Amino acid sequence: MASNTSSMRDDGLRRPWGAIVAFLLPALTIYVAFTAYPVVRTLWNSAHKVLPRREVFVGLENYAALAQDEIFWRSVRNTITWASISPLAEVSVALILALALYAKVPGARFFRIAWFTPVLMSYIVVGILWVWIYNFDWGPVNAALRAIGLGGLAKAWLGNPNTALPSLIVVTTWMWIGFNMVVLLAALHSLPREVIEAAELDNCGWGQKLVYVILPLIWPTVLNLIVLSFIGKMKIFDLVWITTKGGPLWSTETVSTYVYKRAFEWSTFDLGYPSTIAAIWFVIVLAIVLTLTLALRQRSKLEY
Amino acid sequence: MTKPLKHSLLIILLAGYTAFAAGPFVWVAIMSLRTTSEIMADHFALPTILHWEKFPIAWFNSNYNVYFKNSAMIVLAAVAILTIVGAMAAHCLARYRFRLNRVIYFVLFSTIIFPPQITIISLFQILVQYGLYDTRVGLTLVYVAIQLPLTIYILESFFARIPNDLFDAARIDGYSEWEIFWRVSFPIALPAIATTMILNFILLWNEFLYAVVLITDDANRTLPLGIQRFMGDQLEDVGMIATGLMIAIVPVIIVYAFFSEKLIQGMTAGAVK
Numbered sequence: 307m308a309s310n311t312s313s314m315r316d317d318g319l320r321r322p323w324g325a326i327v328a329f330l331l332p333a334l335t336i337y338v339a340f341t342a343y344p345v346v347r348t349l350w351n352s353a354h355k356v357l358p359r360r361e362v363f364v365g366l367e368n369y370a371a372l373a374q375d376e377i378f379w380r381s382v383r384n385t386i387t388w389a390s391i392s393p394l395a396e397v398s399v400a401l402i403l404a405l406a407l408y409a410k411v412p413g414a415r416f417f418r419i420a421w422f423t424p425v426l427m428s429y430i431v432v433g434i435l436w437v438w439i440y441n442f443d444w445g446p447v448n449a450a451l452r453a454i455g456l457g458g459l460a461k462a463w464l465g466n467p468n469t470a471l472p473s474l475i476v477v478t479t480w481m482w483i484g485f486n487m488v489v490l491l492a493a494l495h496s497l498p499r500e501v502i503e504a505a506e507l508d509n510c511g512w513g514q515k516l517v518y519v520i521l522p523l524i525w526p527t528v529l530n531l532i533v534l535s536f537i538g539k540m541k542i543f544d545l546v547w548i549t550t551k552g553g554p555l556w557s558t559e560t561v562s563t564y565v566y567k568r569a570f571e572w573s574t575f576d577l578g579y580p581s582t583i584a585a586i587w588f589v590i591v592l593a594i595v596l597t598l599t600l601a602l603r604q605r606s607k608l609e610y
Numbered sequence: 611m612t613k614p615l616k617h618s619l620l621i622i623l624l625a626g627y628t629a630f631a632a633g634p635f636v637w638v639a640i641m642s643l644r645t646t647s648e649i650m651a652d653h654f655a656l657p658t659i660l661h662w663e664k665f666p667i668a669w670f671n672s673n674y675n676v677y678f679k680n681s682a683m684i685v686l687a688a689v690a691i692l693t694i695v696g697a698m699a700a701h702c703l704a705r706y707r708f709r710l711n712r713v714i715y716f717v718l719f720s721t722i723i724f725p726p727q728i729t730i731i732s733l734f735q736i737l738v739q740y741g742l743y744d745t746r747v748g749l750t751l752v753y754v755a756i757q758l759p760l761t762i763y764i765l766e767s768f769f770a771r772i773p774n775d776l777f778d779a780a781r782i783d784g785y786s787e788w789e790i791f792w793r794v795s796f797p798i799a800l801p802a803i804a805t806t807m808i809l810n811f812i813l814l815w816n817e818f819l820y821a822v823v824l825i826t827d828d829a830n831r832t833l834p835l836g837i838q839r840f841m842g843d844q845l846e847d848v849g850m851i852a853t854g855l856m857i858a859i860v861p862v863i864i865v866y867a868f869f870s871e872k873l874i875q876g877m878t879a880g881a882v883k
Contacts, residue, residue, distance in 0.1 A: 321708050325787035329702035330714070332695045333758060340733065340755030341721055347732035356735075403627060406620055417624055419870045421631050425877065426862050428816030430834045431855055434841055435634050438848070444653045446637070484631060489878050537723050544818040548838060562819070565727045569734075570823065577731050584727035595723050 345588075351581035358575055368582035378583060381552075381559040382590070388475055388560070389539035393532040395479045400486035401528070405516070407487075408494045418491065421484035429481075433548035436477045440464050464550050467557040474558055477545060482538075486531050493527040494520070529602045536598065540591050561587045635859065642856035646849035661849075668853040672843070676829060677836030684746050684832060685814045688753035692761050692810050693803060695754070700765035701795045705777065715766065721759040730823055737824060744826050752820050757810045764809075764879050768802035769795060808869070808876030812862075833858060 352369070355362040372378055403421065407414045424432065439445050440463035448460035463473040497520070505519045521528075543562035546552060552559035552567070561583065569580035641649055642664065643657045669675060703715050733752060734743065742748030772795060780790050796803070818834045825831055831839065840854045866873055 321706060322787050323708075326702055326706050326708060328788075329698045329791070333699035333718075333762065334714075336695065336751070336755050336758060337718065337721075340736075340752055341724075341729060341758075344729035344732040344736060345724070347735070348728050351732065403624075406624060409620065411620055411624060417628060419866075419874075420628055422870075422874055422877075423635065423863075423866065424631060426812060426866060426873070427859065428818065428834050428837075430816075430818055430837050431858050434837070434851065434855060435638055438638075439634060446633075446654070449654070480631070485877065488874055492878070541725055543726075544834075547818070547822075548841075562725070562727060565731070566819075566823070569731050577735065580727075581731050584725070584731060587725055588728040591723065591725050 348581045348584050348588075351578050352585040354578045356577040356581070361578075364578070368579050369586070371579065372582050372586060377556055377559065378561075378564060380556050381561045381564040382587075384471060384556075384558060385540060385542070385560045385562075386594075387471065388478075388542065389536045391475055392478055392482070392539045393535035395475070396482045396486050396535050397490075397528060397531050399479070400483050400490055400531075403483070403487045404490040404494055405520075407491055418488060422488055423484065424481045425485045427481075429544035430548050432477065432481055433545050436473075437464065437549050440473055464558075465554055467555045470550055470554060470557045474545060474549065477549075478539065478542070482535060486535070489527060489531060490524065493524040497523055533595070533598060533602070537591075537595060540594075638852050638855050638859070641849060641852035644849055644852075646847050649849050649852075664850065664853040665857065668840075668850055668857060672836070672840045672854065673828065673831075674833075674836060674840075674854070674857060677831050677833045680746060680830060681815060681833040684750050684753065685811060687750045688757070688814055689807055689810050691750070691754045692757055693807055696758055696761035696806065697765055697796060697799070697803060698791065699758075700762045701769050701791050703762070704766050704769035704772075705795070715762075718759045719763050722763065726756070726819055730820065733820075734823055743824060744830060746830055749821060749824050749830075749832075752824060753814050753817065756820065757814065761806050761810060764806050765799065765802055768799050772798055802879075804872065805876045805879050808873055809879055812873070812877065815862075 353363065353365060355364050355368075407417060411417075440447055442448060442460070442462040442465070445463075447463065448457075451457060451460045461469060463469050501519060501523070502515070505515045541562060542560055543566065546558050546560055546563050547566070550558045552563045565580045565583050565587070568574070568583065569577055637654075640657060641653075643660045643662070644655075645661055645664070648655075648657070699718075703711055737743040737745075737748045737752075740748075742751070776794055776798075777790055780794050785793065816834060817832075818838075821832045821835050822838075825835060828839075837854060837858055841851055844850045844854070
């Protein structure tokens with residue numbers, strides 16, 4: 307097939323369909339079988355009562371029940387809170403650290419490698435570790451509070467409905483700061499030296515240089531990291547499952563843990579209702595991510 | 611502010627954050643070498659006697675060898691399939707212009723933001739139907755599927771930057787389309803391919819949600835499931851759990867010690883573009 311002498315110019319435009327199909331077929335087969343078909347089937351499930359041996363069509367009944375389901379809306383609130391706070395916390399701390407390393411401190415390479423470590427661990431390992439850190443009797447957090455005479459503030463951080471979710475947000479922030487820092491540092495290092503030197507010649511102070519020169523230049527990277535962190539937190543399951551299982555009193559219930567519970571833990575034997583949750587959540591996530599991307603794009607256009 | 615003062619403030623900030631980031635690991639490493647009764651006496655003391663014997667005990671008493679083997683088999687197989695299948699698709703999307711090209715690219719790419727719930731319940735049903743539920747083969751195939759979009763996304767952007775002249779030259783030399791992929795594109799893209807392999811390896815090695823839904827038998831458990839079970843079994847035995855955690859942490863640290871730059875590149879590959 308390739309031995310045909312075709313002119314060199316339009317080689318890029320040639321369409322060897324046999325090769326194209328052969329190259330794409332394995333990937334598309336896997337995609338259709340394990341992603342596209344399951345998505346469609348979940349949507350189908352959401353209009354049915356799906357019992358182990360039979361399916362009963364129930365129309366929009368599941369959706370109506372979902373609207374009344376307070377635990378579901380609680381889990382949506384928790385997840386969105388998590389996904390909104392995390393990106394800001396992670397990226398802002400990471401930016402401070404990246405700027406510190408960018409200022410040419412000795413041992414920058416070591417710090418960069420050391421700070422990145424937490425993100426390489428599984429949420430399971432990290433979760434168990436932090437259950438201990440937050441332990442009421444002997445965890446380092448309470449031990450430190452007692453050591454400085456603030457023992458009254460010591461509490462069971464993950465056992466208290468008011469502090470459980472913030473405590474878990476601290477864990478994901480701890481885990482992901484290093485990752486964000488490395489990406490930001492790479493962006494800083496790729497800035498053209500002349501621009502920064504020009505700013506220095508103009509007698510810009512550090513603060514001005516940061517706000518007027520550096521931030522606008524690395525803004526696309528910052529936005530990328532925010533969206534990425536947001537998407538990651540909308541999916542969160544492992545950490546909650548190993549630490550609190552959504553408790554106490556649903557205070558850390560996320561949509562992922564709730565779907566899992568309804569599908570595989572509660573003995574209702576119905577896969578239809580959890581599919582409805584998944585379908586609605588799917589729509590919510592897509593809508594938020596699209597809005598976020600469009601809104602931030604718009605903003606970044608105005609910046610320039 | 612004077613320069614030395616500024617400098618020492620900076621050092622304090624950096625050292626403080628390092629303690630915060632690394633402290634938990636140091637603590638668990640110390641506890642992994644102490645017995646639970648020693649730990650209960652003082653949680654933050656250094657070990658007086660190094661109890662290395664706890665490591666073989668944790669390894670053999672809790673099926674870690676089985677979990678390790680399962681994780682290694684499933685993840686390595688998935689990474690191998692992902693690399694070949696992903697690179698073929700990425701090469702095709704980057705190289706050939708045809709109708710639907712961008713449609714396929716966009717459909718694959720948008721899957722990255724899908725919440726896992728949208729597939730996981732029906733994947734459970736499908737794997738049960740085809741007798742793949744609670745098998746390592748089933749989990750491997752699912753792992754390939756969940757990492758495929760990101761793999762193709764990263765590789766496509768790399769393949770697209772290879773100059774067309776190279777391919778024209780290869781065609782003149784009489785290379786078939788397959789040979790062009792296998793002997794031109796693939797070797798040139800090796801750095802990017804290594805990056806995606808590392809990324810997929812780490813993400814799948816740590817994967818928990820799909821494993822907990824699709825695996826039940828202890829003989830098929832992967833490492834994260836094993837650690838969870840181990841914690842459930844030992845509950846009050848903090849010292850033993852610490853040893854179990856260290857067994858999970860050490861391999862990552864060892865790989866990281868040798869390939870830190872490559873690992874960082876791999877993990878951040880999706881974010882930089």
